[in-house]
Structures are given as C-alpha cells and as structure tokens.
Amino acid sequence: MVVLKDGVMVHEHYWNGTKEGDTHLMMSVTKSFTSILAAIAVDNGLLDMNKLTTEYLPELLETQIWQKIGVENDAEMMASANGGVMASGGLNASTKDLARVGKIILNEGKNYKGEQVIPKAFIDNIYECNDKVRAAWSLGKEAALADGWYMNQFRILYVGDYKVMAMVGIYGQIMVADLESNTVIAMNGGYPMTETPRMVQGIFHKTIPAILDAVRAQ
DSSP: OEEEETTEEEEEOOOTTOOTTOEEEOTTHHHHHHHHHHHHHHHTTOOOTTSOGGGTHHHHIIIIIITTTTOSSOOEEOBOTTSOBOTTTOEEEEHHHHHHHHHHHHTTTBOTTSOBOSOHHHHHHHHHOOHHHHHHHHTSGGGGTOEEEEETTEEEEEETTEEEEEEEETTTEEEEEETTTTEEEEEOOOOSSSSOHHHHIIIIIIIHHHHHHHHHHO
16 A cells, blocks of 8 residues: 655555565556546547557557656556457556556646646546436446446545545555545555455545545644
C-alpha cells in the first residue's frame, strides 16, 4: 500500500514478502490504462479506430505514460503466445508507480514538469459523467454496494464522506484518487476470491474512508 497526500508519500507498507519496487499483476486496472492511452492517442491524432487497441498499447504505455510520470520501475505486459498483449488485465507495475498515475490524475493530467500527460477533458468527463451513464450504474450489481458510476474504465464512488475516482482490478488491485483532499491510495493484493461484497465492504467502505479520515485529520 502507498498513500500520497499533496504529492508526498505519507504511508508505505508491503505484505507477504513483497517489497518496494516489486511489480504486481494489475488485473482490470489495466483497462483504465488502456482507456487513458486511447484518450491520449485520440488527442494526439494517433489512433486509427479501424485497428486493434493491442497494436498500440505497449508502445503507447512506455512513451506516453511511463516515460513521463517519473516512474521508479519498468512495467511489464503479459502477452499471448502469438504476441498479442492482454489489454484488459495484463499490466504488471509497482504500487508506487500506480500511485504516481493517481498523482497525475489529481493534477489535472499534468506531470511534475507541467506537461499534459492525460487529457484534462478525459478526466473531467469521468468526474462529471452524464445521465445515461448514471442510469446504467443503477441497473448493475455494483449499485447495491455503492453509489456512483462507471465510465471509460474508471469508477466514481461515494464512500463514507468522499467522492473518489478509482481504478479497480479483481483480487484487490486498486488506485483511489480523492480530489478534495488531494490524496492517492494505491494497493496491490491477493484476495482469494473475486470482488466479493465482503471485500468491497472491507476496502471501500472501511479501509479507504479510514485512511482518508486520517489524512484529513493531519
């Protein structure tokens, strides 16, 4: 787990033999990165919608995100036997570097040099949403667990007193960004079951609000 407040790390902890710099399979958090990369490519006039996303992903990830956010560790992508990358769940990255992406999101898409890495409009659209997306959430199973919405492979969730943007992967891979307190929480985990109500309650309704309360109280 890594927690950033105002861009500064305020907590760091690793469990089960993992250590700083270890990469971890991000599962569906990868989808959020794929969505970011598509937005960057469209913004730069580079995305041909007639081609598969998997033809772009590895190169874009390195040049458009990893080289621009000041990462400490290389990322890896899982691929099939014929070389096709797993754009829906194959990213391996360290927890600190996942937190750095949250830091970029909270800074309106800009990196520490002031360069626009993620289009601001992409982030704003997720935060603002629309009635169609809100209505779709109300019909899904996650509506019973939290108020919010799901747009462009990101979730906006109301947990405790907070409205957070979240990347979520099964088994406990999570990046949460709270705009109001300028706080990022990044976690990688090995929960033995996939996104059970108990896991959602434990992480999103107890752990994350408790961490944000503690940060706010500092």
